[in-house]
Amino acid sequence: MANFIHSLQEFVWGRGMLVFFLGAGIWFTIRSGFFQITKIHIWTANTIGALKKGKKTKNAKETASVTQFQSFCTALAATLGTGNITGVATALMFGGPGAIFWMWVSAFFGMMTTYAENFLGIKYRYKDEKGQWKGGAMVYMERGLGCKPLAVAFAVCCLGASFGMGNMVQGNSMAVGLEKAFHVPAFLSGSLCMIVVAVVLTGGMKRIAIFTERLVPVMAAIYLAGAMLVLFFYRDRIAGAFALIFQEAFRSSAAVGGVAGYSMKQAVRMGIARGIFSNEAGLGSSVMAHAQSDVEDPKIQGMWGILEVFIDTVLVCTITALVILVSQVPYWQAGDIDGTTLTGMAFASVIPWGKEFLAGATALFAFATMIGWFYFGAQTADYLAGEKGVKVYRFCYILITLPGCMIAPTMIWELSDALNGMMAVPNLLALFFLGKEVAYVGKK
Template sequence: MDQFEAMLNAFKDWLWGPPLLILLFGVGFYLTFVLKGLQFRYFFFGIKELISRPKGKAEGDISQFEALMTSLAGAIGTGSIVGVATAVAIGGLGSLFWMWVTAIICMATKYAESLLAVKFRKVDNRGEMIGGPMEYIERGLGWKWMAFVFAALGVVAALGTGNLVQVNSIVESVNIIFKIDPWVVGILVACLTGMVILGGVKSIGHVSAFLVPLMALFYFVGGLVVILMHIQLIPSIFWQIFVSAFEGQAAFGGFAGASAMMAIQMGVSRSIFSNEAGLGISSIAAAAAQTDHPGRQAMITMTGASVSTLIVCTITGLVIAISGVLGMQDGNGKMLNGAALALTAFSTKIVWGDYIVAIGLFLFAFSTVIAWAYYGEKCFEYLFGEKAVIPFRILFTLAVIPGSVLKMETVWAIADVANGLMVIPNLIAVVLLSSVVSKETDGFLQIIKKESERETHR
C-alpha cells in the first residue's frame, strides 16, 4: 500500500507540474484576451442577472439561481477549508496569492465552459437536459471518443473528488470534536445523500438553493469575527502572502519551508479544486438552467468562481495566518494539516471556533456530495444511457460508506489525479470552440445593449 501511495503521489506531482499549470493559465489568459476581459467588464451584470427573473422563452430543468447554487455546492466544498489548509501547510502563505490569480484569470474559462454547455445541451428521453464537456466535445467537435474519455473521467472524479474526499473530511472533523465512529458518520451521510439524489436534479437544485447561501454566510461570519478581532495583523499578513508567493517561505517550527514553485503548484491546484474552472464538470449544472441564451447563464456561473475562491478560501487562509498555528505539531509530533489545521486555527482565536469549522465542513462537504452526484450521473448517463441513472445513484450513495474510513492522503491524491486528467480534454475542446464562444458572446452583448436601451426609455 505504501508503494502504491508513493507511485500515486509521484504521478500526481508530475501531472500537476509546470505543463498543466501553463495549460490552465494559458487558456485562461487566451480566453480573457479573446473575450476582451469579459470577467471584469460584466462581473456585476452577472450578479444582477442572478437575482433577476428568467427572460424570454427560458428552457431548462432548474432556475438560474438553483443552477448556480448547484455549481457552487460542487465548488465550495472541502477545498475551501481543508484544501486551503493543505495548500498553506505545504506551499506556505504564498499559495493564497496564486489561488486568487488563478480564480480571476480562470473566470473567463468558467464562462466559456458554461456557455458551451448550454449551447450544445440536449433533452434526454426522460425530458431532462443533459450537457457539459462530453456534449460540447461530441456535438461541437464531433470527437465522440474524447467525449467518452471525459465522461469516464467524470465518473471517476465524481466518486473520488465529489464523494470520497468530501466524506473523508466530514468524518475527520466530526471525529476530532465529537469522537463519533467513522462508520456511523459514513452511514448517516449515505442516508442523507440517498434521500436527496434519488429525487433527481430538481431535488438537488432545491436543497442547494437553501443550503449554499446558509452555509457560506455561516462560515463567512465566523471567519470575519476572527479577522476583525485581529484587524491590525492583516496588512503584515497580506505582505507576507505577496512576498512568499514569489520568494517562497522559510522553514519554522514544524513547517519545512516552501519554494515559490511549490506555492504556485499548490495554489493553482487548490484553486481549481475550489472553483472547478478548467475541469468543465460544473458546466453540467449550468446546462440544466432555465435560460433564454447561453451567454446569460454563462455570466451568472462565472461569478461563482469569485465566491468560492476569493471569499471563502481567503477567509480560511487568513484565519490560519492570524492564529499562528501554521507549523504546529499534534500530539504525535506530526505537523497539523487539513481539517485539523483549520479546526485548530479557529479554536485558538474564537470560542466554539472548532464547531464553526466542523459544522461548516459538514455543510460544505455534503452540498458538494449531492452536486457531484448529479455531475457523475450525467457522465454515467452519457456512457450507458438513461437506464443507468438509478443504478449510478445507488452506487454513489453506497460509495459514501467506505469513503469514511480511507486515509486522507490517499483520497486527496486520487482526487487530484482525476481532476488533472479531466482538465486536458476539456481545455482542448474549449480552445478549439473558442470561436463559437466569441460569436455567441457578441450576439448576447447585442441583446444586453437592446435590453438596456428599452429600460432607459421606460
C-alpha cells in the same frame, strides 16, 4: 499499486498541467477583453443584481429546467468543499503566504475559463425525447468537435472522480472531523450521511436543485460569520496579513517563524494547484449543472460561472487564509499538523468552540460536495449508458457513502486527483478548439 497511483498523480498534476490551465484562462481573458474586470458591472447585474430583482431566477419556465440560481447553487455546492478549508491551509503550509496571491491569479483567469465552459454547455445542449436537457462538457466535445472518443474519455474519468473526490474523500473528511470534535463514531455519522444522501438523490435533479438552493447560502453564511468573528477580533492584523501575501508572492526565499522559508516556485505551484482544485475551472465538471438552467442566452449562464469562481476562491478561500494568518497559528510546521487541524486551531484562538464549529462547517461543505458531484457523475453515466446506467450509478454512489466515511482514502484521494486531471485534458483541448465560438457582451 499505491506507488503507481502516486506517480500518476504527480505526473498528471505536474508543471505542464498547471501551465495548460493557466494558459486557457489567459487566452479567454485576452479574447474577452478582460471581461471579468471591464464588464464587472454587467456580470454582477445579471447575477447578483438579477437575484435582488427576482428576475428570471426564481421559477423555471419549463419542468425540464431548473432556475439559473438553482443550477448555480448545484455547481457551487460541488466546488465549495473541503478544499476551501483544508486546501487553503495546505497551500499555506507548503507554499507559504505567497501561495494565496497565486491562488487569486488562478481564480482571476479561471473565471473566464468557466465562462467559456458554461457558454458552450448552453450552446450545445439538447433535449431528449422526454424533453429533458442533455448537456455537459462531453456534449460539446461530441456535438461541437465531432469527437466522441474524447467525450467518452472525459465521461469515464468524471465518473471515476465522482466516486473518489466527490464521495469517499468528502465523506471521510466529514466523519473524521465529527469524530474528533464531537466523538461521533464514523459508523454512525456515515450511516446518517448515507440515509440523507439517499433521500436527496432519489428525488432527481429537481430535488437536488431545491436542496442545494437552500443549503449553499446557509452553509456559506454560517462559515463566513464564524470567520468574520475571528477577523474582527484580530482586525489590527488584517493589513499585515495582506502585506505578507504580496511580499512573499515574489520572493525567491522568505524566512517564516524563524525556520527555513518558502521559494517562489513553491508559492506559485501550490497556489495555482489549490486554486484549481477548489474552483474546478477548466475541469468541465460544473457544466453539467449549469446546462440544466432555464436560461436562453449562453452568455448569461457564462456570467454565473464567473460568480461561482469569485465566491469559491476570491471570497471563501481568501477568508480562510486570512483567518489562519491573523491568528498566527504555526502554518509553517507542515510536518506536524494537517490542514483541518490548523484551521481549527485558528478558529479556536477566538471562539472557545472553534474546533467544533469548524467540524460542523466541514461536514456541511463536504455533504454539499457529495450532492453536487453526484449530479456530475449521473450526467456522465447517462451519457455512457442511459437511464439504466444512472440507476446503477445512483445505487453504487449511495452504497459507498458509508465505507467512504470509515476508510482513510489516501490512495483514493491521489487516484481522484489523477482522474480530475485526466478529465481536464480533453476539456481544455475542446475549449481551445471551440474557443472562437464563445461570445461576450459588448464584444463582436
